[in-house]
Amino acid sequence: MNFKAAFTILILLCFCTSSYAIEDIAKITLDEAINIAIENSIDLQAQNIDVQIAKNSIKAANRLQNPSFGTYWNMGEAGSGNPHSIGISQVIELFKRKHRKKSAQASYNVSEENAKYKNFDLKMDVREAYINLVSAKSIVESLEMEEKSLTELNRIVKLRYKAGKATETDVIQANISLNHVKTQLNTARTNIMAARFEFNSVMDTDPIYDSIVETFDDDAGFTKLLTPSPKSPLPSFNDILALAEQHRFDLKIAQKEIDVAKNNLKIATSQRIPDIEVSAGYLFQPVGMSDEGRYLNGAYVGAGLTNIPLLYNYSPEIKNAKLEIEKAELKYAAVQNNAFANLSSAYEKLVNARVNLNYYTDSLIEDSKVMMKTSKKNYEEGKTNDLTSLIVIEQSFRSIIIGYTYALAQYYSCYINFLREVDVENLDDIAQNTTL
Numbered sequence: 001m002n003f004k005a006a007f008t009i010l011i012l013l014c015f016c017t018s019s020y021a022i023e024d025i026a027k028i029t030l031d032e033a034i035n036i037a038i039e040n041s042i043d044l045q046a047q048n049i050d051v052q053i054a055k056n057s058i059k060a061a062n063r064l065q066n067p068s069f070g071t072y073w074n075m076g077e078a079g080s081g082n083p084h085s086i087g088i089s090q091v092i093e094l095f096k097r098k099h100r101k102k103s104a105q106a107s108y109n110v111s112e113e114n115a116k117y118k119n120f121d122l123k124m125d126v127r128e129a130y131i132n133l134v135s136a137k138s139i140v141e142s143l144e145m146e147e148k149s150l151t152e153l154n155r156i157v158k159l160r161y162k163a164g165k166a167t168e169t170d171v172i173q174a175n176i177s178l179n180h181v182k183t184q185l186n187t188a189r190t191n192i193m194a195a196r197f198e199f200n201s202v203m204d205t206d207p208i209y210d211s212i213v214e215t216f217d218d219d220a221g222f223t224k225l226l227t228p229s230p231k232s233p234l235p236s237f238n239d240i241l242a243l244a245e246q247h248r249f250d251l252k253i254a255q256k257e258i259d260v261a262k263n264n265l266k267i268a269t270s271q272r273i274p275d276i277e278v279s280a281g282y283l284f285q286p287v288g289m290s291d292e293g294r295y296l297n298g299a300y301v302g303a304g305l306t307n308i309p310l311l312y313n314y315s316p317e318i319k320n321a322k323l324e325i326e327k328a329e330l331k332y333a334a335v336q337n338n339a340f341a342n343l344s345s346a347y348e349k350l351v352n353a354r355v356n357l358n359y360y361t362d363s364l365i366e367d368s369k370v371m372m373k374t375s376k377k378n379y380e381e382g383k384t385n386d387l388t389s390l391i392v393i394e395q396s397f398r399s400i401i402i403g404y405t406y407a408l409a410q411y412y413s414c415y416i417n418f419l420r421e422v423d424v425e426n427l428d429d430i431a432q433n434t435t436l
Contacts, residue, residue, distance in 0.1 A: 027212040030130050030226055037126045037203040044122060047115045054104070054111035061104035065091045070281075074289065081291045083298070087281020091306060096270045103263035110256045117249035120423060122202075128416050129199040130211055131225060135409035136188065136195040138215040142405050143185045146398045150178040153394065177391050181398070216408040227415050228427045230354040230361075237347050240422060244343055247423045251339060254332040261328040265321035271314040274305040339421070346414070346421040353407070353414040360404040 028036070038044060072085045157174040160166035200207045213224050222229050245251065284297040419425065 025208055025210045027210050029212050030127060030224065033130055033199070033203060033209065033211075034123050034126050036205065036209070037122055038119065040204040041122055042204055044115075044118055047111075047118045051108070051111045051115050054108040058101060058104040058108055061100035062097055064097075065093060080289055081285075082289070083283040083285045083296070084289075085281050085283050085300065087279055087300065089277055089279035089302075092276045092278065094270075094273045094275060096267070096273070096275075099263060099266040099270050103260060103267055106256060106260040106263050110253055110260060113249060113253045113256060117253065117423075120249065120425070121420075123425065124416055124420050125202050126199075127226065128413065129195070129202040130213075131409065131412040131416070133192070133195040133199045133211045134213050134216060134225070135405065135412075136192045137211070138405045138408070139402065140185065140188045140192060141215045142398070142401045143181060143188050145401070146394075147178070147181050147185060150174070150181055150394065153391075154178050173391060177394070216405060225412060226426060227412055230357045230411055232427070234351065234354070234427075237344070240347065241340070241343060243424070244339065244422045248339055248421075249423050250335050251332070254328070254335045258325065258328040258332060261321070261325040265318070265325060268314060268317040268321040271307075271317065272309045274308045276303065277306045278303045343421040346418045350411075350414040350418045353411040357404075357407045357411045360400070360407050364400055364404070 067088050067090045069088050071087070074080075074082045074084055154171075154174045157166050157170050161168065161171050196210055197207050199211070200209055203209065279300075279302040281300055282297070283300055285295065287293060287295050290296050415427075419427075
């Protein structure tokens with residue numbers, strides 16, 4: 001087998017493999033993508049393990065001290081007349097267990113809130129990746145429409161050239177415009193592949209899934225992408241701010257970390273309280289060890305204080321615990337300030353994205369279509385021979401269509417970022433808690 005034949009077979013095998021790979025790709029809705037991501041997420045599984053660990057730590061913190069077992073066995077003449085003993089002792093902590101348990105419970109609350117936060121963040125990541133994939137497909141669709149339009153224009157120019165109504169320069173100019181769009185189309189198709197890989201990466205899967213939504217279409221597209229129409233009412237910033245203070249995970253986590261720090265201070269302070277140790281056991285003297293020459297037996301009980309803070313009073317631990325409270329409160333204030341700034345920015349960007357998108361749909365697109373259709377018709381009918389102006393209009397129309405696609409993508413992206421700052425999954429959650 002020569003080199004050319006082997007190379008040809010290799011190319012055919014590659015195409016066959018690619019075709020099978022494409023058939024294996026499953027198209028899924030956004031809701032399905034979110035469910036797959038939650039099921040597959042390694043980070044989420046690890047966070048859920050942390051929650052279980054924190055839950056077990058509550059039981060560990062509420063533990064009782066294990067008892068101690070001991071015996072004293074007297075030997076030799078020195079032990080004569082002294083009893084042997086077998087007994088048990090138990091340390092009873094005073095005012096410590098409840099503080100440890102409360103601290104562990106507070107830590108569990110933090111861990112649980114972190115798990116909810118990660119779950120929410122994952123959903124937003126999937127939505128963002130899904131929209132980026134649909135956006136990449138929409139760009140390709142816009143460029144394919146432009147390619148089709150320029151191909152038709154190229155055909156018209158060639159017919160006019162044969163009829164002596166257009167110059168060779170016009171033909172070259174039309175070819176250049178068409179080929180330029182083709183290069184953009186190749187790049188845009190590559191961007192779809194990159195967006196699909198990123199989409200599957202967010203879901204922690206092999207690249208086997210694709211969006212069932214192919215392009216940004218009419219209002220039904222907003223529903224499919226779990227996004228309200230840009231013409232729907234938007235709550236006021238003050239209403240959203242009040243809701244964000246209740247829902248933001250970072251604020252709730254920061255507040256719970258203050259609770260942990262306060263409970264840790266109580267634990268440190270309680271170390272100054274001595275513990276009680278009680279003991280009881282059995283005493284006996286064998287015949288050979290008894291002064292009376294007979295077997296004697298009895299019992300003993302005892303009590304005492306342990307861990308008396310005389311040599312060390314736990315002052316460093318208490319001071320550090322107070323500093324931890326101060327640090328946690330400062331962190332809460334910082335998170336609160338950042339939350340306000342980020343929410344303000346996200347809200348303004350969403351409002352601006354809505355305005356821009358509505359401007360495209362209300363006037364720009366329709367006006368451009370009319371201008372493009374009229375100019376092409378005039379050129380085709382010979383009412384004008386200015387191909388350069390027609391190509392400029394064509395490019396302007398293409399720019400507006402692609403700009404509209406980017407405006408849609410920007411609106412979807414701004415909406416997701418807005419939800420991230422409020423920490424709710426959709427605008428309905430906001431509407432239900434505010435008065436519009």
